[in-house]
Amino acid sequence: MKVADLDFEPLINAEAIEKRVKAIGAQLNEDYKDTKPLFVGVLNGSFLFIADLIKQIEIPCEITFTKLASYYGGTKSTLKIRDDIDLSVDIKGRDILIIEDIVDTGNTAHYLIEKLKLKEPKSIKLCSLLLKPASLKIKIEELKYVGFEIANDFVVGYGLDYQEMGRHLKDIYKKV
DSSP states (O other), X not given: OEETTEXXXXXXXXXXXXXXHHHHHHHHHHHXXXXXXXXXXXXXXXXXXXXXXXXXXXXXXXXXXXXXXXOTTSSSOOSOOXXXXXXXXXXXXXXXXXXXXXXXXXXXXXXXXXXXXXXXOSEEEEEEEEEOGGXXXXXXXXXXXXXXXXOSOOEEBTTBOBTTBXXXXXXXXXXX
16 A cells, blocks of 8 residues: 555454453443543543544543644654644543553653643553564653554554555555
8 A cells, every 4th residue: 555655554453442442431331430530631542542432431531732833744743842732621630541652762752641631631641553662762651542552663544644645544554
């Protein structure tokens, strides 16, 4: 499969993603059963993941979004974070669950967690569809929920993009 000028091959199919999202949703229902968490989706990449995940949630919750970027159309993180949209809700004293598409170097997740800590939430945890353990440069203690651990491959599909293309794909593909 070609996305822009790069070739990709299948990595994780839609059925496996759906099964894993349901399992994470069930775990979140259990872990947050006595609270009303605020889910913070990190745009743009997490939009499909959070949409499917939230359908599994049976407990009272709220959803908001922030927008951060560190790839800027390339295949590697620049390690420079562009902070496009800040939270519009007060999170003081709230249980926060950040929903990410991918944790690669950990730089963006670390940046967001440190930024949110300044607003004095009760707790912060991170849920990421994908994790690249071999790429991590910063250990993220708050990372409690992971859909899939993958190799250090560049991936597209299910919200993840290359040059803003490929987000619509139901499966996840890795660069050949």
